[in-house]
Amino acid sequence: MSIATQQAASPPATGTVQKRSGFLSRIVAHRTDYLYVLPALIVMLVVIAYPIYYTIELSFFRTPPNLQMRDKVWTGIDNYVRVLSSPVFHEVTIQTIIWTLASTVISFLLGLGAALSLHREFVGRGLMRALLLIPYVISAVAASYVWKWLYHSDFGVIGAISVQLGITAEPINFLDNRQTVLASLIVVNIWKEFSFAMVMLMAGLQTVPDQLLRAAQVDGANTWNRFWHVTFPHLKGVSMVTVLLLMVANFNSFIIPFVMTGGGPADASHIWITHIYQLAFGRQQWGVASAYAVILFIVMMFLGYFYVKALTRGDEARA
């Protein structure tokens, strides 16, 4: 039965009833449509909504490791107070911000440079593009192990080369040093994800109208001015989306720090996600971990809001 005939068949509702239950009556009128999305809705409720609810609930309880989960103790906002006043929280937050911003900005700029150089014709362009894409398609865990070896203080290639070249007297202990560990991980992360920015921007570059570039050329613009006045403004939308996606991905990074250092030494390479993981599954502090997760969730909602806004603005500009 079609929707139209269903609507016609339903008894005419009085004005007030219709107004109050407008939403419900619309659902009833379109009940077959809703039936189709119901399975998806149920799955989403089970795997998304319920965990969110449970995390929020847990964040108000203390869960001593020697007790069962159902014996958790209500502590109100105690977990939040503990988290927000903890020095480790501040340290990890600063590290997360450094990790996210540095990875995002440098990956984007490197990706932009790579996309621009690959945009012009030259011999071996296809090969170059394929080579630059390798880091992105490699498994993050495998890459982390490889980099761990490259960085290794005794057997690492990087340390050996820097000694051979006389840059350092001894191999640098990249990963076991509080000063260098975060930067070393950021390098790996950038290596891993700059080609994502490259692919996005390469797609964007293909949409820059040739006529505009030609017009700029006739108008007297040199290569830099053509980039700055034509190409870059055209890439604004895709840049915005790329940066936001990178930011969200970096904010939620887990594999590289977890595999390479596990957050150490002495929490120096922890970022939020690895720290939450350690609190929950390492120390069984479910309540505190949940409070962390809720705070992270709120921050992510902000990022998500800007992401959606940037996406829809891109649509309007294109329309």
Add this chain to the structure above:
Amino acid sequence: MAEVVLKDVMKNYGSLYAVNNVSFAVEHGEFVALVGPSGCGKTTTLNLIAGLIPMSGGDIVIGDRVVNDLDPKDRDIAMVFQNYALYPNKSVFKNLAFPLQMRKLPKAEIEAKVMAAAKVLDISHLLERRPRELSGGQQQRVALGRALVRDPAAFLMDEPLSNLDAKLRVAMRSELKRFHHNLNATVIYVTHDQLEAVTMADKMAVMHGGVLQQYDTPANVFGNPVNTFVASFVGSPAMSLIPLDVVSKGTEVALRSPEEGWELPLSPMNARKASASSNGKLVLGARHSTLKLHKSAAAGAAPGKVYTVEPTGDVTFAQIFVNGAVVNISLDPTVAIEPDEAVWIEFDQDRMHLFDGETTMALKAA
């Protein structure tokens, strides 16, 4: 303002010659239309003049300089593109100012020139808007303005009207013509629309397959097409072309239909032309307005069969099969004919065109 000269200009991509040995000279203040079907090399020719693509051979002179190796920005030309190519992120003012800004003119001078150009084109009230907030016609004017502010030696226009709707196109056509007249500008204008070329240009260069077919005034191109391609491309409806055999009987020369056997005697002038045919075959060309329709057999008329009749109001066009070829004819709307009716077409001996059956070139009296 200056003249633009092309000498044996070539552009090839491997064995494909997009522009093959094209030579023509545009006088100062002339409006020249490069016209031809898609893929004929007209836009490539324009891009070569602009310096946007490198030449494979030949010389281009703008003003008194050979510009072969100069960058587009150094050629003293301005270009108007098919899609206007306005910078979408810049206001109209900034779009107009951009070429001046790139030439590092002082701010006050830029502003004065932009204001002057905006006034000429009547877009002063739009200066703060973005291109996407403008109508097609307004965008077109801004694109013209951006070309105008520089006071270039020549304006190159690449199908600037083809994105406008039919009504606006006609209006902008007259504006462009006026623009050319007021500025006494040298304009090279690419179009696939022969009507645009005929109505606007001082001279038209008809191109086909990368080769310049004819370069002359629209009246001459229309009146004396050099070959069957030009004949069929210029004019609407197209010139009708009928392939026929040449037969001589003593001093008399006639055209004979190879399929239907009828003969058409030629005037002495046309007979001399027909005798110059290289292989005894030729193509008879006639414009719709030079033809006369008879309902019964008449002297000097060829038999045909009506295919379609298209009344347009003040004139009725009919398509008639003559010797297997379609002949367009314009009729007084009071003439009543029906599809499949047998008719006779009389040709005007003074206004018919004879083309060589083999080379397709117009035949000249020997």
